[in-house]
Amino acid sequence: MSMFAVVRKQLKSHPALIPLFVFIGGGATMSMMYLARLGLRNPDVCWDRKNNPEPWNKMAPTDQYKFYTVNMDYSKLKKQGPDF
Amino acid sequence: MSETIEEKIKSYRTAPFDARFPNTNQTRNCFQNYLDYHRCNKALSATDQDVAPCDWYQRVYKSLCPMSWVSKWDEAIESGSFPGKI
Numbered sequence: 001m002s003m004f005a006v007v008r009k010q011l012k013s014h015p016a017l018i019p020l021f022v023f024i025g026g027g028a029t030m031s032m033m034y035l036a037r038l039g040l041r042n043p044d045v046c047w048d049r050k051n052n053p054e055p056w057n058k059m060a061p062t063d064q065y066k067f068y069t070v071n072m073d074y075s076k077l078k079k080q081g082p083d084f
Numbered sequence: 085m086s087e088t089i090e091e092k093i094k095s096y097r098t099a100p101f102d103a104r105f106p107n108t109n110q111t112r113n114c115f116q117n118y119l120d121y122h123r124c125n126k127a128l129s130a131t132d133q134d135v136a137p138c139d140w141y142q143r144v145y146k147s148l149c150p151m152s153w154v155s156k157w158d159e160a161i162e163s164g165s166f167p168g169k170i
Contacts, residue, residue, distance in 0.1 A: 043104070053169070056104045057116075066106050 089137040096140075099147040110148055115168070117145035118157060122170045
């Protein structure tokens with residue numbers, strides 16, 4: 001933990017470095033958060049094969065998966081009866 | 085929309101849009117319908133029901149999948165080495 005003490009000393013003598021830390025830290029945080037969101041909220045990702053085997057099958061037929069659709073009316077019906 | 089399955093199968097033209105697979109790459113759509121067809125057959129014949137509704141999945145995967153994949157998977161199922169869960 002002596003690294004933080006060194007950095008604090010340097011920052012005190014060069015305060016212009018503080019925005020550098022802010023922006024780099026913010027960028028790194030946002031990247032990690034996006035990766036976490038992709039890993040946890042993406043229906044294509046399957047973590048638990050026993051209890052949640054195919055999460056993409058849990059989407060309703062009206063769920064929009066893409067970010068932007070040009071001319072897609074998402075009030076569709078489910079194909080084929082539930083049998084298993 | 086309360087068409088019965090027989091009417092839907094009779095008026096089938098091509099695979100309909102599936103919200104689970106909206107992008108250009110339809111590989112997983114093909115594989116999912118193949119799996120669903122076999123799972124449907126297994127489930128309905130286990131309870132002695134008519135397996136005719138499963139034909140919907142067969143029409144869809146025959147529309148989507150390349151024939152070489154389908155024959156490869158069929159051979160794998162017969163030899164017991166199919167990797168999917170059916």
